[in-house]
Amino acid sequence: MAKYPEITEKMDKVLNHLQGEFGTIRVGRANPTVLDRITVDYYGTPTPIQQVGTIATPDPRTLTIQPWDSSLLKAIEKAILASELGINPQNDGRLIRLSFPQLTEDRRKELTKVAAKKAEEAKVAVRGIRRDAIEDFKAQKKKSEITEDDLKNIEKDVQDLTDGKIKEIEKMLEKKNKEITEI
Secondary structure, eight states: OTTSHHHHHHHHHHHHHHHHHHHTSOOSSOOGGGGTTOEEEETTEEEEGGGTEEEEEEETTEEEEEESSGGGHHHHHHHHHHSSSOOOOEEOSSOEEEEOOOOOHHHHHHHHHHHHHHHHHHHHHHHHHHHHHHHHHHHHHHTTSSOHHHHHHHHHHHHHHHHHHHHHHHHHHHHHHHHHHTO
16 A cells, blocks of 8 residues: 555554564574674674674574684673573684573463564554554644545555554464464
């Protein structure tokens, strides 16, 4: 629905953010995106781990981080321990190894709740964008910039757009839950 590009763009940003949030939920499989939010103190500057070394997945349950500057090993290890990743890094003096354990049933349930909460936050954000947009259009009607009929049509279009984005969020959640439970 290209009628309202600014509203669509705002809602798409919410979906992209949710996708990023889902990427940080570790599901027992080694995925470099779980490191996206972790920063390392690099000469006094917080720097994302991806910018200080090479991240590899030698097998489905392991991530390795090989810093370009070996003096960063301790800082990377410290940043991972301080994060909410819940994994103890193993430092062999050359690289850091992260081993992802099999998920327990309780942990799977917990992760599905976390994913559902993030999806609900995204839905609330999309509905907030809808509310703000409709308020803007109502203000235009009050100033006689648009007619009552225009307002009704706009409200219907914006609601349809919102419904479509909510369905996309639900599909994303369903996919993430499937990923969590099938590992």
